[in-house]
Amino acid sequence: MYDVIISGAGPAGSMTAYICAKAGLDVLLLDKATFPREIPCGGGISVRSEKVLRLAGIELPANQIEQELRSLQFMGPDQKPFVFRSSKPLGYTVKRSQFDHYLVKQAINVGAQFVDSCTLQQLESHKDRVTVETERGVFESHLLIGADGVTSTVGRLSGLRKPLNPDRVGVALEVDVPISPSLWNSVLDPSIVYFWFLNIPFGYFWVFPRKDSLSLGVGGMAKQLENVPKLLRGLARTFTTRHGLPPFSIPKIRGRMLLALEYPVLETTNRILLVGDAAGLIDIFTGQGICYALESGFLASKTVIKAVKNNRITKKMLSEYTWNARRCFGEEIRISRTVNNLVHRHLHGFFQVARRLDCIGKVLFDIILGKTDYYRIRRNLLVFAMRLFTFELQNRLLTL
Template sequence: MKHYDVIIIGAGPAGSMTAYSCAKAGLQTLLVDKARFPRDKPCGGAVSVRSLKALQLVGLKVPEAVIEQKIHGLQFMGPELKPFEYRSKHLLAYTVKRSKFDDYLAKQAVLAGAQFEHECALIGLEQSQHHVRCQTKKGQFIGRLVIGADGATSIVGRSIGVRKTMPAREIGVAIEVDTPIHETLWNQGPDPSNIVLWLLNIPYGYFWMFPRKQSLSFGVGGMAGELGNLPNLLRGLVRMFCEQFEMPTLRLQNIRGHQLPVFRTPLPLSSNRVLLVGDAAGFIDTFSGQGICYALEGGQICARAVIEIIKYNRPLSEATLDYQTRIAQRFGKELRFSWTIAKLVHSHQYGGFRMARFMRWPGALLFDLARGKTDYYRMKRNPLRLIYKLFVSELRTRLMSNS
């Protein structure tokens, strides 16, 4: 039976980023995933500039072949309201297919020296004083540490007793469908560099269209208990989208869904020799549903704790406590505040939508968030600075549009 310094369960962005950083530091790293790679995952596949910066920090860059579209604008739609859009000369996000994006990241972990076993589902784990024994579909593996990066329904989280039953009010859910289109659509219909969003009448959530090269990703997400029949809601919204863009109605096939782990109270991120990261640890922005950037940033912070324990013999309890603190400082407080933002936007939807049509600052704010130039927590801590910045941005755009 082979022994490893660290075994990472789940090869999504969180797991692959952790594996990449651990392997780069020279640790014996095993990355396992239950799926056969490349595998797809229900996801809009919007990778924000903030995510790209997290990749850049460790010397990674999304290859051109993985990029579907480069996003520079947000277009808003709503019932009986004229659509409007915000544009930026700066890049806001790439859209990707998760099959290609996640495969690229797992390959980088392998190139850095990690061993990758796919079709290798974790069935159970057992902790002892010095090791963790992982029982998988491909046999047993032993690691000095185990990282649970196995997504929203984390078996690792449940086995260490950190993730119990989720309270109904904390179950977020999103469904997505990738719908093929003819490339000529881009000459007549929506702009391929725009994301289209519909915020109205969707409790704590929204409908989206993320453009890809030869398809459109449609999806809707929000709080599970309040959304009713999600596939029917999605079909209705796509019908309205097609009417809006004067396109023939698109047939939706293979609608897929997944939980969004939007915990109001932060989870403990470790238990003894097991640490959690990414969706498994509840790293999701309740307002936008964005999780990729927190998975990538979290993976780097998690790898730092692992390296300190294995390579520099830092006491386990100290390093895991620091892991929790560093996450709280980097984005924990921000994610908790995303609940307030979601609530605020939800309860003032119509007024907000009408105001946003005539003001430029909401767009400037959304762009700064996507580009990682600000976050909800910084906004809350320094409201005067925020108001000043937004006032200047509003003034500048108005002056420029008048000249």
């Protein structure tokens, strides 16, 4: 009988396991994959993520960092790029296989039991415990945390997640292309992340620099994207030509679903709660999911520890997580969806204005650095919307 079983050992699950085990709880962390495992991801982690790790007591060692990121290059449909530069680091790139494995090892070091190659298949919630059936046996615990990603089995079996509306599902594909490190600085600046919004419906093309490779990817709304691998190959070719890079062959393209739920699922049952992608915690505009995975794991574990130590495992007690998570990032995620809609519906206007309006860059940096308060975003949104309106009005008058 464990205090808590955590299904899924991505950043959300490992963070939860680490804090709970460190507080003396009996923790079982399980994952269907065999670790270290690959996962399609740009591997961009913001300074905000690093802050959460530090708050939990986990250092991000230098050998995990591939590149330090300081600038964001944007390009809109007019194909005129512009760069927002930050005087401070905005984040880093990591290799997800190594980063996720490192976090699992931190949880093991403080006493969590880890079982990989162990898919959770069924669960049953009783009055006094939860039983989970896996391919490696049956386990029981007081509490169960679903940290099992976008397709969350725990979310589905517990009834916390409703069936997906295909109109609201995003998809992202990524490919890791090896390049010679000698190209850094001579041809490409390794501190720049590229975001190209080239008529990709509700999505974009990105390039993240790593030590000896580039992570190239495309994300957008699944229903509106056609033949994404072909789109990704075409954009990769454009990128190489534009930057005078030697042509490279594209290895295997990997992809995953991204949830774009109306609202994140932060509600709980009396014994089960969801964290990270399982709870739909993704900023659909910047593509950031790792920091919300870490933050939700952090908040969930605080509630779980309190519930177990006070022997008060009730829905009311677990709702503390719901409230804290809503306060910390629920509103932000909601706003990111509004921003995403606004930007993609007025892509031309957005790029005309963003190029001239410093506050857009500042707000973006604040989101990435975790310094934002959403009132400020809202205030700037209003300024931005007014500029956008004036711009579109001018354009219409000119065409009359």
